[in-house]
Amino acid sequence: MTRLTLTHGDITRQHVDAIVNAANSSLLGGGGVDxxxxRAGGPEILAECRALRASRYGRGLPTGxxxxxxxxxxxxxxxxxxxxPVYQQDGSADPELLASCYRESLRVADELGARTVAFPAISTGVYRWPMDDAARIAVETVRxxxxxxxxxxxxxLxxxxxxxxxxxLRRA
Incomplete structure (x- = not known):
């Protein structure tokens, strides 16, 4: 059974097998966690992201x-x-896309053989997903x-x- 833990801090300082990046679709860096x-990982990450854009993700990585x-x-x-996903206050935001971020990241982690994975609160920064709902979706999906x-x-953070x-976590 997977153990879910919380920590207050900087995701770039986590000693884990895999860190999840709340990326933008370009994969070329941006603000916030991305x-x-x-910045902390250095040019090797950007080089691999550019290679992904040149091969499989010419139009960018799809949401979810x-x-x-x-x-x-x-x-x-x-x-x-x-x-x-970007949160839309008109109700058109799709919580399934946010859940997919967690599921797909864990699927990739399993393919890599990662046993420890660190997640940020995906979509809660400039993508404006409400924190309460984002936390619920994250915890339920990972569980x-x-x-x-x-x-x-x-x-x-x-x-x-x-x-x-x-x-x-207390509710789950």
């Missing part, structure tokens, strides 16, 4: 999908890039996933996010 991972690269200079073996991962760690994820 920018932090690219996941793909792995090296972790470069990060204290992990791999970075698993996934593109979360239900069939994965070989021994530990899934949610790495949360601020107290508010940590508290929301902790509440969801």
């Amino acid at each position: 920018g932090a991972i690219h 999908q996941a793909v792995a690269t090296t972790a470069g200079q990060l204290p992990a073996r791999w970075v698993i890039h996934t593109v979360g 239900a996933a069939r994965t070989e991962a021994e530990e899934v760690r949610f790495v949360l 601020d107290e508010r996010a940590y508290d929301r994820f902790a509440e969801q």
Whole structure:
């Protein structure tokens, strides 16, 4: 059974097999978690992302999908890039796409043989997914996933996010 844990901190400092990147579809870096991972990991990550864009993902990585690269200079073996959905306040946001980010990232982790995986709170930054709902989707999806991962760690940058994820773990 997979152990779910929480930590307050910087995902780029996690000593795990795989770090999940809340990427944008270009795979070429950006702001938030994506920018932090690219900066801390160094040019090796960007080089592999460019190669992926030149081969399989010419139009970018689709929302809800996941793909792995090296972790470069990060204290992990791999970075698993996934593109979360943008939240739409008109109700057209699809929670299944957010759940797919977690499932697909764990599927890729299993293919790699990763036993420890660190996730950020996907889509809760500039993509504006409400933290309570995002935490619920993340915890429920990871709990239900069939994965070989021994530990899934949610790495949360601020107290508010940590508290929301902790509440969801208590409920689950």
